[in-house]
Amino acid sequence: MEGAAALERGRSARQELDSAVVRFAGDSGDGMQLTGGCFTMETALEGNDLATYPDFPAEIRAPAGTTFGVSAYQINFGATGIKTAGDMVDVLVAMNPAALKVNLADVRGGGLIIADTGAFTEKNLQRAGCDDNPLDDGTLANFRVITVDMSQRTLDAVKSAGLSKREALRCKNMWALGLAYWLFERRRKTTVDWLEQKFASRPELAAANVAALNAGHAFGETSEMTGLLGAFTVRTAEIAPGLYRNVNGTEAMSWGLVAGAALAELPLVFCSYPITPASGILHTLAGLKAYGVTTFQAEDEIAAVCAAIGASYAGALGVTSSSGPGMSLKTEGLDLAISTELPLVVINTQRAGPSTGMPTKTEQADLLQAVYGRHGDSALVVLAARSPADCFEAAIDATRLAIKYMTPVVLLSDNYIANASEPWNLPDVDKMARFPARFREDPKDFHPFERDPATLARPWAVPGTPGLEHRIGGLERDAVSGNISYDPSNHQRMTEWRAAKIAGIAKDIPAQTIDQGPDGGPMVVVGWGSTYGPISRAVGNLLSEGVQVSHVHLRHIWPLPRNLGELLGGFERVLVPEMNMGQLVKLLRSELLVPAEGLNKVSGKPFMIAEIEAAVRDRLED
Amino acid sequence: MNVAAPLPNLSAKKLGPKDYASDQEVRWCPGCGDYAILKAVEKTLADIQAVPENTVFVSGIGCAARFPYYIASYGFHGIHGRAPAIATGIKLANPELDVWVVCGDGDALSIGGNHLLHALRRNVDLQILLFNNEIYGLTKGQYSPTSRQGTRSPSTPNGSIELPVSAVAFALGSGARFVARSVDTQQKHLPGVLKRAHAYRGAAFVEIFQNCIVYNDGVFDDFTDRKVAPDAQVHVEHGTPLIFGKARDKGLRLASGGLALEVVQLGENGVTEADVLVHDETNRALAVMLAAMAPPTHPMALGVLYCQPAPSFERQMAEGVASAVKKAAEAGSQGDLNALLRSGHTWRVEE
Numbered sequence: 001m002e003g004a005a006a007l008e009r010g011r012s013a014r015q016e017l018d019s020a021v022v023r024f025a026g027d028s029g030d031g032m033q034l035t036g037g038c039f040t041m042e043t044a045l046e047g048n049d050l051a052t053y054p055d056f057p058a059e060i061r062a063p064a065g066t067t068f069g070v071s072a073y074q075i076n077f078g079a080t081g082i083k084t085a086g087d088m089v090d091v092l093v094a095m096n097p098a099a100l101k102v103n104l105a106d107v108r109g110g111g112l113i114i115a116d117t118g119a120f121t122e123k124n125l126q127r128a129g130c131d132d133n134p135l136d137d138g139t140l141a142n143f144r145v146i147t148v149d150m151s152q153r154t155l156d157a158v159k160s161a162g163l164s165k166r167e168a169l170r171c172k173n174m175w176a177l178g179l180a181y182w183l184f185e186r187r188r189k190t191t192v193d194w195l196e197q198k199f200a201s202r203p204e205l206a207a208a209n210v211a212a213l214n215a216g217h218a219f220g221e222t223s224e225m226t227g228l229l230g231a232f233t234v235r236t237a238e239i240a241p242g243l244y245r246n247v248n249g250t251e252a253m254s255w256g257l258v259a260g261a262a263l264a265e266l267p268l269v270f271c272s273y274p275i276t277p278a279s280g281i282l283h284t285l286a287g288l289k290a291y292g293v294t295t296f297q298a299e300d301e302i303a304a305v306c307a308a309i310g311a312s313y314a315g316a317l318g319v320t321s322s323s324g325p326g327m328s329l330k331t332e333g334l335d336l337a338i339s340t341e342l343p344l345v346v347i348n349t350q351r352a353g354p355s356t357g358m359p360t361k362t363e364q365a366d367l368l369q370a371v372y373g374r375h376g377d378s379a380l381v382v383l384a385a386r387s388p389a390d391c392f393e394a395a396i397d398a399t400r401l402a403i404k405y406m407t408p409v410v411l412l413s414d415n416y417i418a419n420a421s422e423p424w425n426l427p428d429v430d431k432m433a434r435f436p437a438r439f440r441e442d443p444k445d446f447h448p449f450e451r452d453p454a455t456l457a458r459p460w461a462v463p464g465t466p467g468l469e470h471r472i473g474g475l476e477r478d479a480v481s482g483n484i485s486y487d488p489s490n491h492q493r494m495t496e497w498r499a500a501k502i503a504g505i506a507k508d509i510p511a512q513t514i515d516q517g518p519d520g521g522p523m524v525v526v527g528w529g530s531t532y533g534p535i536s537r538a539v540g541n542l543l544s545e546g547v548q549v550s551h552v553h554l555r556h557i558w559p560l561p562r563n564l565g566e567l568l569g570g571f572e573r574v575l576v577p578e579m580n581m582g583q584l585v586k587l588l589r590s591e592l593l594v595p596a597e598g599l600n601k602v603s604g605k606p607f608m609i610a611e612i613e614a615a616v617r618d619r620l621e622d
Numbered sequence: 623m624n625v626a627a628p629l630p631n632l633s634a635k636k637l638g639p640k641d642y643a644s645d646q647e648v649r650w651c652p653g654c655g656d657y658a659i660l661k662a663v664e665k666t667l668a669d670i671q672a673v674p675e676n677t678v679f680v681s682g683i684g685c686a687a688r689f690p691y692y693i694a695s696y697g698f699h700g701i702h703g704r705a706p707a708i709a710t711g712i713k714l715a716n717p718e719l720d721v722w723v724v725c726g727d728g729d730a731l732s733i734g735g736n737h738l739l740h741a742l743r744r745n746v747d748l749q750i751l752l753f754n755n756e757i758y759g760l761t762k763g764q765y766s767p768t769s770r771q772g773t774r775s776p777s778t779p780n781g782s783i784e785l786p787v788s789a790v791a792f793a794l795g796s797g798a799r800f801v802a803r804s805v806d807t808q809q810k811h812l813p814g815v816l817k818r819a820h821a822y823r824g825a826a827f828v829e830i831f832q833n834c835i836v837y838n839d840g841v842f843d844d845f846t847d848r849k850v851a852p853d854a855q856v857h858v859e860h861g862t863p864l865i866f867g868k869a870r871d872k873g874l875r876l877a878s879g880g881l882a883l884e885v886v887q888l889g890e891n892g893v894t895e896a897d898v899l900v901h902d903e904t905n906r907a908l909a910v911m912l913a914a915m916a917p918p919t920h921p922m923a924l925g926v927l928y929c930q931p932a933p934s935f936e937r938q939m940a941e942g943v944a945s946a947v948k949k950a951a952e953a954g955s956q957g958d959l960n961a962l963l964r965s966g967h968t969w970r971v972e973e
Contacts, residue, residue: 045969190967241973245966259959269714289946291957294714294939299740303707306700306737310680310711313698314719318711336701426968429959463696463712463719466675471644471691473699474683483646484691 014185016233019078021086022180024173025103026095027064028057028071031173036073038177038194042186043077044246044423049237050077051533052246053085053420053606058276058360065127070102080237081540083387083533085420087608091183093176095119095150098128104139112144114179116172118151148219150175157215161208171212178216182224183231188213242425249388249417250280252424253347256395257281258291259429260345261317263396264403265436269311270319271296271304276359277415278323278349301326305333305346312342313472315439315462317399321347323415324366325355331374334408338378338498340472341449341458343402343437345395350414352604361604362415364529365580370410371558371587377495379502381409382558386532388417389424394555400435405505406457412557414579416530416606443467448482455508456501505559512561517543517550520570523620526596528554528584531577531607538612549616557584565592575599575619577612637671639664644694650685655806655832659753660692662812663722667693669813670820677720680709682734684726685760686753686832703734706741709748713936720820723750727768728758731787735767743797744935745824749816752789752827753806755834756841763837775837790913790927793827794906800826801909801928805846806833811857811924818926824934845922854917858925860903863895866921873898874920883911885920903929 022039024032033054040052055072062069076086088108094100096119107113120135134140135147154172155165163171174195181188192210199206224231261268270293272282286295294316298304301322308318322330327348337344350366352358366373370382381401385394391413398409440446440459448470449458461468470482478485479493516539517524527535532553539551552567554560561567568574568588574596576585582598589596599615601607642664650656667677677695681687683702690697696719700708705723712721723741730738730752741748757775758764765775765782768789772781793801800822804812812830819826831842840847845854856866856874864874865888875897877884886893902908909928916922950956 041967044967047971239971241971243964243968243970245964245968255959255963258962262957262959267715269711271711271714288962289943290950290955291959291962292943292947294943296710296714296939298707298710299736302704303710303737303740306704306707307711307714310698310708310713311715312711313708314678314712314715316715318715332701333704340698425971426960426963429963462716463678464676464716469674469695471646471697471699473681473690473697474701475699 014231014233016235017078018235019076019082019086020090020184020232020234021074021076021088022091022093022184023072023074023089023103023106024093024176024180025070025072025099026173027098028062028069029064030071030095031170032071032073032095035173035177036075038191039180039186040075040246040421041190042181042188043075043184044244045190046186047236047239048077048234049080049082049239049423050075051082051085051420051422052076053416056360063127065096065098065124067098067102067128070099072099072103077234078237079235080239081537082237083536084606084609087610091180093180095172095176096128097125097130097134100134101128101130107143109142110144112146113140114146114148114176116150116176117147118149150216153215153219154212157211158208161204161211163204163208167205168208171208174209174212175216178213178218179220182217182220184234185231188217239423240425244423244425246421247389247424248419248421249385249391249413250419251284252389252391253385253395253413253418254281254284254288256392257285257319257345257399258288258293259392259432260396260399262291262429263432263434264317264399265434266315266317266403267292267294268319269294269296269308269316270321271298271307271311272321273298273301273304273326275301275323275326277351277418278321278326278347280418281321281347281349301329302333305330306336308344309333309337309340309342312337312344313340313462315460315464317343317345317403319345319347321349323349323351323359324353324357324369327366327369334380335374335376335378336474337408338374338380339474341406343406343460344408345398345402346408346410348410348412349418350412352602358604360415362530362606363579363602363604364412364414364531365583365602366412367528367557367580367583368586370412377499379499379558380407381405381502381505382412383409383555384412384529384557385417386529386553386555388420388422391417392427396432397555401505401508403435403437404457404508405455405501406460407502412529414530439465440468441465447480448472449477450480451497451501456497456504503559506562509556509559509561511563512552512554512567514567515551515553516540518548519550519567521548521550522571523548523573523575523616524550524552524568524571525575525577525612525616526552526554526568526584526588527577528557531579534607534609534612535577537609538616541609541613542616547616547620549620554584557587560591565594568592568594573597573619575616577601577607577615579606637668639668642667642672642674642694644692646691648692649688651836653835654685655755655834656686656689656753658806658809659751659812659830659832660689662809662816663693666813666816666820669817672720676718677722678712679722679724680705680712681724682729683760684729684758686724686726687729689724703729703732704737705729706734706737706746706748706750710741710744710746710935713746713748714939717747717936717940721748723748725750725752726759727752727754727756727789728766731767731789731792738792739796742793742825742827745799745932746936747823747825747934749819749826750828752829753832754789754829755832755838756786757834757838759834759837788913789829790827791910794910794913794928798827798928799824799930799932800926801913802827802926803829803831803924805831805842805924807846808924815925818929822929822931823937824932844917854921856921856923858901858903858912858923858927860901860926860929863898863900865895865898872921875899881911883915883920903927906930
């Protein structure tokens with residue numbers, strides 16, 4: 001009788017939420033990325049909108065138990081409009097003292113912390129640099145805390161599998177996952193299937209992991225009965241119908257390049273040098289030979305860009321990719337591509353700089369480098385992807401423009417976009433507009449630098465074509481014949497044409513639209529790249545509260561959309577949140593003479609929604 | 623399998639050396655060794671009946687790097703030191719193209735040393751011609767990485783203190799499988815070496831001693847001057863004894879008790895031709911020793927020092943892609959991008 005009443009109370013106690021943020025944190029060896037990935041998949045299947053972000057250490061094998069070895073995976077999920085991995089954490093699963101210490105500052109006051117007491121040993125506390133045990137020294141007074149010896153409970157649960165203690169303990173992430181599933185009413189089936197598939201050759205490991213998962217889940221049910229733990233119901237989202245998958249920016253970017261090359265009917269030659277956080281694209285594409293993709297791991301960044309230029313010259317789609325410091329090395333090559341007017345796509349997965357900076361942290365501080373950071377007057381096209389799934393279309397756009405205008409295109413992504421993931425309503429590639437590359441073949445009246453009057457692009461005449469033998473290079477060349485020319489008026493004309501060709505692309509890109517909000521008023525928030533999520537949510541929240549504010553988000557950084565000045569002119573104030581010290585804001589002020597003001601964050605972490613909301617309110621109250 | 627016959631010229635007309643000259647005015651200093659090399663290359667192209675549209679000359683920066691403008695083929699004048707990287711990209715995109723790289727000693731061994739090293743060790747199918755004049759010409763006479771110690775130049779008014787790098791030793795150390803050497807003015811020898819380089823399907827490295835008449839005139843006189851040349855050069859040929867000298871009376875043999883080559887006088891001290899080493903171009907150790915020789919103690923070794931074929935980089939890359947594409951085609955999934963996007967976990971949201 002009492003038991004039934006408790007169960008009843010437990011059920012009714014499931015708190016209903018619009019969204020929730022869960023972070024799994026543990027040691028690098030605790031399998032947190034995998035745990036988060038499983039939780040994400042089950043959550044997608046439950047019908048929630050979601051966004052995730054992994055945060056892993058820079059060290060390859062950091063010493064166990066240390067704060068710099070902490071690996072975390074965060075997921076924000078709920079009803080429609082989940083556009084960031086979440087500001088503050090509602091539920092933190094901490095697998096050891098270091099994980100608790102590193103992540104505590106991000107937990108919402110009153111949030112739930114689930115800690116594995118089995119890992120809060122004297123030794124681990126010492127490794128984490130804790131003088132006292134935070135579980136009982138009052139540190140967690142403002143939070144709800146569930147302490148449970150996950151380690152021991154995991155050992156108990158998997159006992160029958162006959163594993164070594166070390167192997168058995170490695171199942172404790174599944175125990176934690178099981179508890180998280182119960183907490184948020186997730187099903188376990190996909191995870192169980194996946195475990196059985198992953199450990200097909202070692203069924204005892206599969207059984208142990210499943211047992212741990214079930215034990216964690218059962219623990220939730222039991223504690224509910226004892227009133228120990230309140231659980232949640234998270235409202236599902238109104239999601240557009242379609243076939244979905246979860247995708248991160250690295251995958252979407254790589255597939256976008258493959259799709260772009262296919263739509264252009266060109267082979268893809270991807271030339272890159274390993275650098276964090278860009279290497280993932282090289283890894284992904286290296287596995288896609290079956291799509292005709294050639295990947296070349298060059299000896300350095302310079303060779304990577306030069307080989308990509310050589311590939312484009314010979315009639316392929318040459319692509320190179322890097323991150324900040326590597327982009328610096330490539331700039332000489334970019335000027336060669338600008339000067340020889342060859343198509344080239346360059347991906348910059350930005351990270352916190354300058355120099356080596358914080359390679360695993362995010363930043364948007366390479367915008368001015370992309371637009372201006374070269375010798376000579378040397379314009380190229382600059383685009384920015386705004387979310388993981390958006391990388392797919394951005395890469396296709398970059399490819400199209402590079403080929404049509406015979407120009408390098410820099411596509412800016414960042415560490416956040418590369419690693420974060422979101423559900424993606426899969427496009428039908430067969431229905432996408434094709435843009436086949438056209439090579440010059442007719443020797444009659446062929447002049448290597450004679451421009452198409454509409455695009456100002458020169459013809460693409462590739463080696464192997466009879467009768468079109470010609471020479472190109474970095475020396476200034478005659479505006480028509482392409483032969484070396486030091487003629488003063490020719491250089492003036494060529495410099496103007498190179499600039500005009502890029503400027504003219506503004507006619508070929510969509511007019512800028514307002515993402516949300518009225519088309520005029522006291523303030524517009526202008527963003528680019530991965531700030532899309534937090535700005536979009538912040539503006540949405542403010543609008544629903546009656547605050548007059550709009551959101552404009554740029555895909556095209558250079559050239560800027562043709563109507564942008566007019567569009568921004570309808571607002572009294574222009575606020576530009578950026579993960580840098582103010583770069584787009586400078587561009588907007590100098591190009592459009594708008595009184596744009598910056599909102600800058602360079603902590604290596606993305607903006608929180610609340611930070612942008614607060615900034616908008618503050619400034620509107622000024 | 624990677625030594626192939628020259629590409630056939632399918633057009634009816636047989637092309638002569640002049641047919642490979644572009645319409646551009648050649649602008650090297652009068653008397654520059656580059657003229658002689660250009661002539662030898664044009665002759666070589668005619669000898670092999672190179673197909674102009676399938677031929678690409680790629681260069682970096684420097685006097686030598688102007689070379690592509692003067693050949694009536696495709697040409698790419700790149701950036702300083704990067705020609706091997708650009709050429710690698712060209713071969714990756716189209717392995718059928720016949721690609722020549724022209725570079726100088728500063729270009730290839732200073733700013734571009736890294737790219738040269740990797741093009742060689744990868745065995746990219748390129749003919750890499752290094753015009754070595756032991757000086758920076760285009761920038762007006764500074765010492766280069768191959769300049770001899772003590773070279774006085776605008777940047778080393780008291781003489782350089784650096785030890786020079788040996789181009790061929792560098793190439794061998796980088797893992798090059800074809801290493802040869804010739805001299806700009808040796809119009810009989812140079813085309814022969816270039817033809818061998820062209821026939822080799824991989825990275826063929828040719829160092830060409832080239833006289834800079836303005837900034838380093840006569841720097842190679844110690845072995846190229848007519849008076850001393852026969853005694854200061856050994857023309858190596860596979861399977862032939864390493865004999866040289868005006869009277870063909872000098873030879874090279876392994877010094878007794880050491881791993882070194884010594885010059886011996888035939889007919890003296892009972893030395894006969896049988897004592898002289900026979901050149902084996904597949905012997906890398908011998909190539910390294912030949913590369914290290916220099917006057918006045920030894921003759922300068924010219925010809926193909928080393929040739930040990932191995933599969934070329936771009937062919938292996940292309941085969942890897944082709945076999946993956948073929949496998950996909952057999953599975954009926956060739957180029958199916960929708961299948962790629964839908965690999966892994968997907969879920970459907972219904973209306």
